[in-house]
Amino acid sequence: xxxxxxxxxxxxxxxxxxxxxxxxxxxxxxxxxxxxxxxxxxxxxxxxxxxxxxxxxxxxxxxxxxxxxxxxxxxxxxxxxxxxxxxxxxxxxxxxxxxxxxxxxxxxxxxxxxxxxxxxxxxxxxxxxxxxxxxxxxxxxxxxxxxxxxxxxxxxxxxxxxxxxxxxxxxxxxxxxxxxxxxxxxxxxxxxxxxxxxxxxxxxxxxxxxxxxxxxxxxxxxxxxxxxxxxxxxxxxxxxxxxxxxxxxxxxxxxxxxxxxxxxxxxx
Amino acid sequence: xxxxxxxxxxxxxxxxxxxxxxxxxxxxxxxxxxxxxxxxxxxxxxxxxxxxxxxxxxxxxxxxxxxxxxxxxxxxxxxxxxxxxxxxxxxxxxxxxxxxxxxxxxxxxxxxxxxxxxxxxxxxxxxxxxxxxxxxxxxxxxxxxxxxxxxxxxxxxxxxxxxxxxxxxxxxxxxxxxxxxxxxxxxxxxxxxxxxxxxxxxxxxxxxxxxxxxxxxxxxxxxxxxxxxxxxxxxxxxxxxxxxxxxxxxxxxxxxxxxxxxxxxxxx
Amino acid sequence: xxxxxxxxxxxxxxxxxxxxxxxxxxxxxxxxxxxxxxxxxxxxxxxxxxxxxxxxxxxxxxxxxxxxxxxxxxxxxxxxxxxxxxxxxxxxxxxxxxxxxxxxxxxxxxxxxxxxxxxxxxxxxxxxxxxxxxxxxxxxxxxxxxxxxxxxxxxxxxxxxxxxxxxxxxxxxxxxxxxxxxxxxxxxxxxxxxxxxxxxxxxxxxxxxxxxxxxxxxxxxxxxxxxxxxxxxxxxxxxxxxxxxxxxxxxxxxxxxxxxxxxxxxxx
Numbered sequence: 001x002x003x004x005x006x007x008x009x010x011x012x013x014x015x016x017x018x019x020x021x022x023x024x025x026x027x028x029x030x031x032x033x034x035x036x037x038x039x040x041x042x043x044x045x046x047x048x049x050x051x052x053x054x055x056x057x058x059x060x061x062x063x064x065x066x067x068x069x070x071x072x073x074x075x076x077x078x079x080x081x082x083x084x085x086x087x088x089x090x091x092x093x094x095x096x097x098x099x100x101x102x103x104x105x106x107x108x109x110x111x112x113x114x115x116x117x118x119x120x121x122x123x124x125x126x127x128x129x130x131x132x133x134x135x136x137x138x139x140x141x142x143x144x145x146x147x148x149x150x151x152x153x154x155x156x157x158x159x160x161x162x163x164x165x166x167x168x169x170x171x172x173x174x175x176x177x178x179x180x181x182x183x184x185x186x187x188x189x190x191x192x193x194x195x196x197x198x199x200x201x202x203x204x205x206x207x208x209x210x211x212x213x214x215x216x217x218x219x220x221x222x223x224x225x226x227x228x229x230x231x232x233x234x235x236x237x238x239x240x241x242x243x244x245x246x247x248x249x250x251x252x253x254x255x256x257x258x259x260x261x262x263x264x265x266x267x268x
Numbered sequence: 269x270x271x272x273x274x275x276x277x278x279x280x281x282x283x284x285x286x287x288x289x290x291x292x293x294x295x296x297x298x299x300x301x302x303x304x305x306x307x308x309x310x311x312x313x314x315x316x317x318x319x320x321x322x323x324x325x326x327x328x329x330x331x332x333x334x335x336x337x338x339x340x341x342x343x344x345x346x347x348x349x350x351x352x353x354x355x356x357x358x359x360x361x362x363x364x365x366x367x368x369x370x371x372x373x374x375x376x377x378x379x380x381x382x383x384x385x386x387x388x389x390x391x392x393x394x395x396x397x398x399x400x401x402x403x404x405x406x407x408x409x410x411x412x413x414x415x416x417x418x419x420x421x422x423x424x425x426x427x428x429x430x431x432x433x434x435x436x437x438x439x440x441x442x443x444x445x446x447x448x449x450x451x452x453x454x455x456x457x458x459x460x461x462x463x464x465x466x467x468x469x470x471x472x473x474x475x476x477x478x479x480x481x482x483x484x485x486x487x488x489x490x491x492x493x494x495x496x497x498x499x500x501x502x503x504x505x506x507x508x509x510x511x512x513x514x515x516x517x518x519x520x521x522x523x524x525x526x527x528x529x530x531x532x533x534x535x536x
Numbered sequence: 537x538x539x540x541x542x543x544x545x546x547x548x549x550x551x552x553x554x555x556x557x558x559x560x561x562x563x564x565x566x567x568x569x570x571x572x573x574x575x576x577x578x579x580x581x582x583x584x585x586x587x588x589x590x591x592x593x594x595x596x597x598x599x600x601x602x603x604x605x606x607x608x609x610x611x612x613x614x615x616x617x618x619x620x621x622x623x624x625x626x627x628x629x630x631x632x633x634x635x636x637x638x639x640x641x642x643x644x645x646x647x648x649x650x651x652x653x654x655x656x657x658x659x660x661x662x663x664x665x666x667x668x669x670x671x672x673x674x675x676x677x678x679x680x681x682x683x684x685x686x687x688x689x690x691x692x693x694x695x696x697x698x699x700x701x702x703x704x705x706x707x708x709x710x711x712x713x714x715x716x717x718x719x720x721x722x723x724x725x726x727x728x729x730x731x732x733x734x735x736x737x738x739x740x741x742x743x744x745x746x747x748x749x750x751x752x753x754x755x756x757x758x759x760x761x762x763x764x765x766x767x768x769x770x771x772x773x774x775x776x777x778x779x780x781x782x783x784x785x786x787x788x789x790x791x792x793x794x795x796x797x798x799x800x801x802x803x804x
Contacts, residue, residue, distance in 0.1 A: 244505030
C-alpha cells in the first residue's frame with residue numbers, strides 16, 4: 001500500500017479535529033498522543049453539546065473504558081449526529097465480555113450507530129458477535145486463522161472495518177484483509193496504548209475515506225513509532241514519554257521503510 | 269514591575285491551597301504543575317462539599333473543558349461561596365464559542381459569579397463578549413491592537429482582570445494593560461498547558477490582591493519556565509516532563525532576568 | 537519478615553486483577569503504577585457493573601479523592617459484592633476531615649463495608665475515629681507514640697489492618713504493629729503517590745491473606761522503589777517517570793537488602 005506514508009503526511013497537514021469520548025484513565029495520554037502525531041484533539045461529554053461538537057469535528061471516537069449511563073446516552077447522541085453529518089465513527093468496546101453491562105452497551109452502540117472502524121482485542125471483538133476466544137493464545141503467538149475469520153465475520157455483521165489488535169494486527173472490511181506485524185510488547189506495560197490507537201485511527205479516518213487503507217496506515221505508523229521508542233527504552237515510565245516523542249518524530253520514510261504489512265485477501 | 273520574582277517566592281513560602289474544578293483531561297497535569305511550582309492543589313467537584321472546600325482554600329479555579337450540568341451546578345455553588353468568603357476566582361472558559369452550551373455556560377458563570385481573573389485565548393474571550401476573532405492570526409503574529417481592545421472591553425464589562433494568551437499575552441483590568449512576551453511554541457503541543465496556567469494564576473492571586481500584578485508575575489514566571497524547558501527539548505513527551513521540572517527549578521532571579529514585559533497603558 | 541521479597545515475586549507471578557474506584561486526578565498514574573509493578577489494573581465506576589467486575593478481581597480499592605454521590609453509591613455496591621465474594625477491600629479516605637461530606641462518607645463506608653486495609657495520613661485516620669491530629673508534626677519528625685496508639689485504636693474499632701503513612705509508616709491490626717522507614721520526601725511533590733500506594737496494597741493483599749504482612753511488604757517495596765528513583769532525580773517531573781521505572785525494576789533482593797522495618801508490638 002504505497003500511500004501509507006502519504007496518509008501520515010495528510011494527517012499532519014490537515015491536523016483534523018478528533019472528538020474523543022474516552023475513559024477517564026487515558027484522557028490526558030490520548031490528547032497528548034494526538035497532539036504529538038499532529039492531529040487536534042477535543043474532548044466533550046455532555047449530551048447538551050456533543051452533537052454540535054461532532055459537527056465541528058472530522059472524526060468521533062467512542063471508548064467505553066469507564067462507561068456510565070449518562071456517558072452512554074451522550075455517546076448515542078454523538079454517534080447519531082456523526083452519522084447524519086457523515087463524520088466517521090471509531091468504536092473501542094473496552095472490556096466487552098468482562099461484564100454484561102459492557103457487552104450489552106457495546107452491542108447497543110453497534111446496533112444504533114453506524115460504525116466506521118471497530119477496534120478491540122480478540123476477546124472484545126468476539127464478545128460483540130457473541131463468541132469467546134482464548135486471549136492467551138492471541139498474545140503469545142502468530143495470528144491464527146480463526147482470528148481472521150472472527151474479524152471478517154464482525155466486519156460483515158456490522159458492515160464496517162474491523163481491527164483486531166494483538167501480537168499481529170488484523171484489518172478487514174470482510175472483503176479485503178491485511179495483517180500488520182509492527183509494534184513492541186512494551187506497549188502492553190503502558191495504560192491507554194490501545195485507547196490512543198483508536199483515536200489515532202480516528203485521525204487517519206478523517207483524511208481517508210477508505211477505512212481499510214486508513215487503518216492499515218494508522219497501524220503501521222503506530223507500530224513503527226512504538227519500535228522506535230522501544231529501541232530507546234523498555235522501562236514503562238520512560239517508554240510512555242519516548243512513545244509520545246516517537247509519535248511526533250516518526251516520518252513518512254520511517255513508515256515506508258519499516259512497515260511490515262501483508263494481505264491475506266486482496267480487495268476486488 | 270519589581271515584585272515579580274518576590275511574588276514567586278511568596279507562593280513558595282505560603283504554599284497556598286488552590287481549589288481546582290477543572291476538566292478530566294488535565295487534572296493530573298494541573299495537580300503536578302501546582303506541586304512543582306510550590307503551591308498546594310486540591311480537586312473537589314461534588315456540590316455537597318465544594319463550598320466547604322472553597323472556604324479552606326485561598327483561590328478557586330473554574331475550568332469548563334469537559335463541563336457537565338452537574339459540574340456546572342457545583343461550580344455555581346463554589347463560585348458563590350468563594351465570593352462570600354472573599355476567595356479570588358479564576359475562570360477559564362475553555363471552548364467558549366465552539367458550542368452554544370459552552371458559550372452560554374461561560375456567560376452564566378460570568379453573570380452569577382464575581383470573577384477575579386478571566387483567562388482564555390482570543391477566541392474564547394471574544395465569545396464571552398459576543399464577538400468573534402480570527403484565531404489563526406492570533407497564533408501566528410504579534411499582538412494586534414484589536415486584541416488589546418478586546419481584553420480591555422471584557423475587563424470593563426466583567427469588572428475583572430482579563431488575560432488573553434497567545435504568542436504574546438495581554439493582561440488588563442481595563443485601566444492598566446501589560447504585554448508579556450515569554451513562552452515557547454512547544455507549549456501548544458502539550459495538552460493542558462493553558463489549563464495549568466489558569467491554576468498558576470490562582471496560586472499567584474492567592475498571595476497578591478492586585479490581580480493585574482499577580483497575573484503579570486504568573487505569566488512571566490510561566491513563560492520563563494517554558495523557555496528553560498524548551499532549551500532542553502522540543503519533543504512533546506520530554507517537554508511535558510521538563511516543563512514540570514522547570515516549574516520547580518525556575519528562581520526569582522530567572523524571572524527578573526528573563527521576563528519580557530512591557531506596559532501599554534500604565535495604571536493611575 | 538522474611539517473606540517480603542517473596543510476596544513481591546508472588547504479585548509479579550500472579551499479576552492479580554485489582555479493581556480501582558479511584559479519583560479522576562490519579563487514574564492514569566495508578567494504572568501505570570500497577571502495570572509497572574506487574575499487577576493488572578482495571579477501573580470501573582458504574583453501579584450497573586461494579587459488582588460483576590469485583591467478582592472477576594482479586595482486590596478492590598476504594599478512594600474518595602474526588603467523590604460524588606453516584607460514585608459513593610457505586611462504591612457501596614462494589615464493597616458489599618467484594619465482602620460477599622471474599623475479595624479484600626482497601627479503603628483510602630482521601631481528605632477525610634477536610635469537609636464534612638468526606639468525613640461522613642468515610643464513616644459510612646467503614647460502617648457498611650468490611651474493610652481489609654484502611655490507609656491514610658494521620659489526619660485522615662484520626663478523622664475516621666473522631667479525633668484530630670497536628671499534621672505538621674507528622675510530616676516533620678519521627679513517628680510519635682500517639683500515632684501508633686491512633687493506628688491501633690482505628691484497627692480495633694474497624695477490625696481491620698490500618699496503615700498510617702508519613703515520614704515513617706505504621707502498620708497494625710491492633711495486635712501486631714510494625715514501622716517502615718523507607719521512602720523519600722520527593723514523593724510528596726508528585727500527586728497520587730499516596731493513592732497509588734493504596735492500590736499497591738491491594739495488589740499485595742490479593743496474594744497474601746495476612747494483611748499486616750501484605751502491607752509491610754507493600755510499604756517496604758514502595759519505599760525502596762522510591763529511594764531508587766530519588767537517587768536518580770529530585771525533580772518532580774523526572775521523578776514521576778523514574779518512580780514508574782523503579783516500580784518495574786525493584787527486585788526481591790533490593791527489598792530484602794534495603795527495607796528498614798521494625799516491630800513495636802509483635803503479634804501472638
